[in-house]
Amino acid sequence: MLALLSDYESLRLIWWVLLGVLLIGFALTDGFDLGVGALLPFVGRTDVERRVAIHTVSATWEGNQVWLVLGGGAIFAAWPALYALSFSGFYLAMFLVLFALILRPVAFKYRSKRASAAWRARWDWALFVGGAVPALIFGVAVGNVLQGVPFHFTGDLRPIYGGSLLGLLNPLALLCGLVSLAMLVAHGAAWLAFKAEGPVAERARAIGLKAALATAALFALGGLLVWAGAFGGYRVASPLPGDGPSNPLAKAVVADAGAWLANFWAHPALALVPLLGIAGPLLAALGFRTRHEGLTFLASSLGIACIIATVGLSMFPVILPSSTHPGHALTVFDASSSRATLRNMLIATVIFLPIILAYTAWVYRVLWGKVSDRDITAPGSAAY
Template sequence: MFALLSDYESLRLIWWVLLGVLLIGFAVTDGFDLGVGALLPFVARTDVERRVAIHTVSATWEGNQVWLVLGGGAIFAAWPALYALSFSGFYLAMFFVLVALILRPVAFKYRSKDESPAWREGWDRALFVGGAVPALIFGVAVGNVLQGVPFHFTDDLRPIYSGTLVGLLNPLALFCGFISLAILVAHGAAWLAFKAEGPVAERARAIGAKAALATAALFALGGLLVWAGAFGGYQVVTPLPGDGPSNPLTKDVIADAGAWLANFRADPRLALVPLLGIVAPLLVAAGFRTRLTGATLLASSLGIACIVTTVGLSMFPVILPSSTHPGHALTVFDASSSRATLRNMLIATVLFLPIVLAYTAWVYRVLRGKVSERDITAPGSPAY
C-alpha cells in the first residue's frame, strides 16, 4: 500500500479510474433525475400524475447531484489543466447547464406555493428544461472532446481556448448529445417504472422502451462512425513516462483517424465494454415489456456505465485532445497534480468515500417503496 502511494504512475492511473467512477456515479444517480424531468410532460397528464413523477425523485435528487460536485472537485484537484480548459472553453455551454440545473431546485420549492394550474405548469416546464438540457449538453461536451478541442498553451503553460459556442454545437457533437439524452430518458423511465404506480409507470414503460432501442441504435451507429474515422482521433507518438513531469508540451501527438480504436485492437477483450453498451439498452427495452422493474433499472445503469467507460478506454491515455495543436493534448501522465496532492487526496478518498456510499445506501433503503396517487392525495402528504 505504501509503495502504491509513492508511485506517481500508479497514482495517476488510480485517479483516472476514480474520475471515471465519479462520472459514472453522477450519470447513474442524477441521470434518472434528469430523465424524469425530461419525461415529465409526456408521462404525466394531470397535476396528481405530475406530482407522482416528481415525488419519485424529490427526496434524493440533491444527494444525487453531489456526484457532479465530486466530479468537478476531482478534476480541479487531480487534473488542474483539464479543469481550466474544460470549464473555461465550454463556459457558455456550462452556463446553460447551470441555469437548467438551478431551475430544478427552484421548481421543486416553488411549484406548490400556488394551486393555480398556470403557475404549476410553468414550473413543470422548468423541470423539463432542467432535465432535458443538461442531458443533451453533457453528451455534446463528450462529442467535442472526442473530436478535439481548439486550444493550445503558451510557453509559460497558460492555456488559450480559441473555440466558440457555435463550434461546440456541430453535427457530430449533437449526435453524441442525442445518445446521452436517449439513454438518460430510458434511465428515467426505468426509475419511474421502478418507483411509480399507475398511468405514470405505464407511460414510462412505453416511452422508455423506445428510448432504449434508440440508444442501442445510436450507440452502434456511433461505433461505426468512429470506425469510419468521422470523429478523428489522436495518437501519442513519443514515450510517456509514468513518473514524468506534468508538462503537456514535452510530447508529440498526431491526428490519426483510427486512434480511438487502437486500445481495442491492442486488447480485444476491451471490446466487451462497448458491446455491453449496445446489449444493455436492448435488455432495458425487453425489461420494460416483461415488467422486471429492478432488473430493468440495473440494466439501464450498466448501459450508462459501459457507454461512459467506452469513451475513456478509447481515448486513453489522452484525456483532452487539441484539434489546433495536437502536441498540446492533455494526457493522464502529463496533466495531473503533484505526487503529494494525488497521494493525500487518495488517502482522504479511501477514508471518506465508503462513508458517503454507506449513507447513500441507507437513504435509498429508508425511502424504498413505490409512489402512488393515493399517497399523493393522502392528508399530510408533501406538497410538491
C-alpha cells in the same frame, strides 16, 4: 499500500479510474433525476400524476448531485489543466447547464406555492428544461472532446482556447448529445417504472422502450462513425514516462483517424465494454416490454456505465486532445497535480467515499417502496 502511494504513475492511473467512477456515479444517480424531469410533461397528464413522478425523486435528487460536485472537485484537484481548459473553453455550454440545473430546485420548491394550473404547468416545463438540457449538453461536450478541442498552450503553459459555442454544436457532437439524452430518458423511465404506480409507470414504460432502443441504435451509429474515422483520433507518438513531470508540451501527439480504436485492437477483451453499452439498453427495452422493473433499471445502469467507460477506454491515455495543436493534448501522465496532492486526495477518498456510499445506500433503503396517487393525496403528504 505505502509503495502504491509513492508511485506517481500508479497514482495517476488510480485517479483516472476514480474520475470515471465519479462520472458514472453521477450518470447513474442524478441521471435518472434528469430523465424524470425530461419525462415529466409526458408521463403526467394531471397534477396528481406529475406529483407522483416528482415524488419518486424529490427526496434524493439533492443527494444525487453530490456526485457532480465530487466529479468537478476531482477534476479541479487532480487534473487542474483539464479543469482550466474544459470549464473555460466550454464556458457558455456550462453556463447553460448550470442555468438548467438551477431551475430544478427553484421549480421543486415553487410549483406547489399556488394551486393555479397554469402556474404549476410553467414550473413543470422548467423541470423539463432542467432535465433535458444538461442531459443533451453533457453528451455534446463528450462529442467535442472526441473530435478534439481548439486550444494550445503558450510557452509559460498558459492555456488559450480558440473555439465558440456555435462551434460546439456540430453534427457529430449533437449525435453524442442525442445518445446522452436518450440514455438518461430511458434511465429516468426505468426509475419511474420501478418507483411509480398507475398511469405514470405505464407511460414511462412506453416511452422508455423507445428511448432504450434509440440509445442502442445511436450508440451503435456512433461506433460505426468512429470506425469510419469521422470522429478523428489522436495518438501519442513519443515516450510518455508515467512518473515524469506534468508538462503537456513535453511529448508528441499526432492526429490519427484510427487512434480511438487502437486500445481495442491491442486488447480485444476491452471490446466487451462497448458491446455491453449496446446490450444494456436492449436488455432495458426487453425489461420495459416484459415489466421486469428491477432488470430494466439494472440493465439501463449497465448500459450507461459501459457507454461512459467506452469513451475513456478509447481515448486513454489522452483525456483532452487539441484539434489545432495536437502536441498540446492533455494526457493522464502529463496533466495531473503533484504526487503529494494525488496521494493526499487518495487517502481522503479511501476514508470518505465508503461513508458517502454507505449513507446513500441507507437513504435509499429508508425510502424504499413505490409512490402512488394515494400517497400524494393523503393528509400530511409533501406538497411539491
